[in-house]
Amino acid sequence: MRLRVPPGRAGRLWLRRRRDVLQHGLAVLDRKLRILRQERDRLALHATRTGREWEAACRTADDWSLRAALLGGRRAIRLADDGRLGEVRVDWIDAMGTSYPGRAFFQAPEEPDPSTSLPLTAALVPARDACRTALRAAVEHAAAKEAERIVSAEEEATSRRIRALRDHILPRIEAALTEVELSLDEMERADGARVRRAIASRASRPREQ
Template sequence: MRPHGHRTPTGRAGRLRLRRSLATARRGADLLERKLRLLLDREQTERRAADTAGRTWRERLSDADTWLVRGVLLGGESALAQAVPAGLAHVDVRWATLMGVRHPEAVALTGPVRSAVEPTPPNTALAHAETAYRAAIRAAADHAVHLAAADLLADESARTRQRVRALRRHWIPRLEAELAAVELALEETEHEEAVRRRWAASHRSR
């Protein structure tokens, strides 16, 4: 927006200045609209990926819970204590940037590593449960990454849309109106000058 107290420029210099400002504003709006399209496309892609990962997460978790119940029924709670490795899972997130928006792009998951001295799951059901829980953790991490990326892109899309709206609905129309007023004033001035020149020429010829 223009500073308080701004006065519309006049004359040919003012017209040139307004034309340049108008061209810059239109070019800026075009670039912002292109950015907005790219952001919205990527956001939709991330939303779909998050939905897919979310479904996979819920399915793997359900499978894991089923195997866990079977394993506990077969071996008791003491068998469950033996089946859980002492280590922790590690998640590394790779980041990317799109149109100035930094967002998570992918995730690398390293599951807990069972040491050589740790016992293995005492029955097949608990072994299946461990595998299913690892898959569920990976799907959950994928879901979180894609959902976070979609939210970050959506936030920037909203800001970009607001800037485009300000340019298209307020700034550009104002510049167009100011330019039209300056051009009309110049036309009137040029017409008056032409009339005076003709009047002066006619009096000199007498």
């Protein structure tokens, strides 16, 4: 797309302002990119840690679920499910205009009244607790992975914007500015030559008596 530059000196001023604004914008984007990279690295480490914790919690939950099934049968596990649901809350944070999950919290259902029901096997209680721990770890890991994905995507988008501005838009503005300045310099030299010729012509005329 060709730049629509105003003619004459107004065009030079217009291009200089566009160049200054663009260079300032590039500086801001460079700073944003550095912050996003640092945050992405931190989130990647956090996602790796929460992933290991989730896998470990799942193994523990599987072990206890297997014990409960062996001791009380699958029927005991089905009866232990009273249909109540837990709650998940996600706190969002912002870095350089990018929102992503910060902390995620899993709230397990309230404990039932122990006087109203007794577990069919002693393994059900630790199995239930292990499953809740696995759910909590899963929620934290899901939030960490989503945060890493969002920040990584914003980092890539920012990199593309910087490349487009630095490799395409800025060179076009600088080339147009160079062209305008050369044209103005040529016009000024031509004007100066005309002024000198006019002065010389006047000086060479004979004075009236």
